[in-house]
Amino acid sequence: MRTEQHNNNNKRLLSSKAIKPTAYFIILLLTYTLGYLSSPSPTSSSSTSSLSLKPLPLKLNHASSTTTTTTTTILRVSDNTTTTEINSFRVTIRCADPIPPEEIRGTVINRLFDGTSPFHNFPPEHASAMLRRTTKVKGWGSNGAVFENLIRKVRPRVIVEVGTFLGASAIHMAELTQRLGLETQILCIDDFRGWAGFRDQFKNIAMLNGDVLLYYQFLYNVAVFNRTGSILPVPFSSGSALRKLCELGVFADLVEIDAGHDFLSAWADINRGYRILRPGGVIFGHDYFIAADNRGVRRAVDLFARIHNLRVKIDGQHWVIHTS
Numbered sequence: 001m002r003t004e005q006h007n008n009n010n011k012r013l014l015s016s017k018a019i020k021p022t023a024y025f026i027i028l029l030l031t032y033t034l035g036y037l038s039s040p041s042p043t044s045s046s047s048t049s050s051l052s053l054k055p056l057p058l059k060l061n062h063a064s065s066t067t068t069t070t071t072t073t074i075l076r077v078s079d080n081t082t083t084t085e086i087n088s089f090r091v092t093i094r095c096a097d098p099i100p101p102e103e104i105r106g107t108v109i110n111r112l113f114d115g116t117s118p119f120h121n122f123p124p125e126h127a128s129a130m131l132r133r134t135t136k137v138k139g140w141g142s143n144g145a146v147f148e149n150l151i152r153k154v155r156p157r158v159i160v161e162v163g164t165f166l167g168a169s170a171i172h173m174a175e176l177t178q179r180l181g182l183e184t185q186i187l188c189i190d191d192f193r194g195w196a197g198f199r200d201q202f203k204n205i206a207m208l209n210g211d212v213l214l215y216y217q218f219l220y221n222v223a224v225f226n227r228t229g230s231i232l233p234v235p236f237s238s239g240s241a242l243r244k245l246c247e248l249g250v251f252a253d254l255v256e257i258d259a260g261h262d263f264l265s266a267w268a269d270i271n272r273g274y275r276i277l278r279p280g281g282v283i284f285g286h287d288y289f290i291a292a293d294n295r296g297v298r299r300a301v302d303l304f305a306r307i308h309n310l311r312v313k314i315d316g317q318h319w320v321i322h323t324s
């Protein structure tokens with residue numbers, strides 16, 4: 001009886017010993033199979049850690065109110081987990097309907113200067129002794145041939161200049177338009193702050209309580225050269241000024257870009273300036289060839305032209321993009 005029980009115990013022991021390796025083997029097999037199935041496929045694009053750039057067809061709107069549509073290509077950026085279309089970051093702003101060129105001066109004076117021209121009663125007493133009369137206004141390529149070439153070709157009613165400084169290029173354009181018998185309004189967008197440290201080169205521009213009188217000196221130069229009827233300042237940062245003009249329906253036949261020369265500034269100004277360009281107008285700017293070369297203005301211009309399928313032409317130090 002005891003021997004029988006002992007035999008039975010041995011059998012149970014033997015069978016449990018035989019089951020264990022089988023179970024381990026099955027678990028191992030299952031684990032391997034699950035691991036294999038959940039691993040990334042070698043052909044899947046997310047298996048690489050680098051970004052992949054793929055061209056996508058895209059329709060872009062030239063955001064003037066009388067829109068033209070161009071077809072071009074954008075890049076799709078994807079990484080391991082997400083796919084982001086650059087188009088998602090595109091903010092399309094619709095400007096107001098264009099107002100007639102002859103109404104632009106009055107509209108800007110009313111909406112930005114409470115109805116009083118900034119040249120009214122100029123210069124104020126507290127500043128007049130600090131302003132300097134000059135026979136040649138300091139600028140950079142401000143009398144370049146590009147101005148005459150474009151003004152002769154386009155015969156603009158409205159010019160918007162982004163980056164004016166002391167007014168050299170604006171005064172030159174005002175002289176040219178008058179010589180050609182045109183009635184042209186020139187709007188000069190500038191925050192009239194210059195740039196940090198610019199007084200190292202321009203000590204002769206007065207300063208009052210740390211506030212450089214660049215705006216007053218600009219108004220003074222325009223007055224001295226007798227151009228107050230055709231030039232009007234828009235004394236705000238380029239972003240807010242261009243947005244405002246778009247909102248007011250102020251469109252230009254010529255837009256000149258010559259403010260910040262780093263990539264981001266130039267890129268923003270070109271894109272915002274293009275919004276207020278009349279269909280068929282010309283956008284152009286200075287310093288296509290500078291030391292920063294492909295890191296600043298030139299990169300922004302070339303990228304913009306590529307996205308919009310437009311050609312960049314060169315005129316001296318200036319880049320020029322015709323939209324017709």
Ligand SMILES: C[S@@+](CC[C@H](N)C(=O)[O-])C[C@H]1O[C@@H](n2cnc3c(N)ncnc32)[C@H](O)[C@@H]1O
Nearest residue numbers: 139142163165168169190191194237238259260
């Ligand atoms: C190179 S100067 C313009 C020169 C002028 N076009 C000429 O030829 O005489 C650049 C001007 O851009 C202005 N500027 C720079 N960044 C600006 C911004 N974000 N908004 C408004 N003005 C800006 C500066 O105050 C400066 O007067």
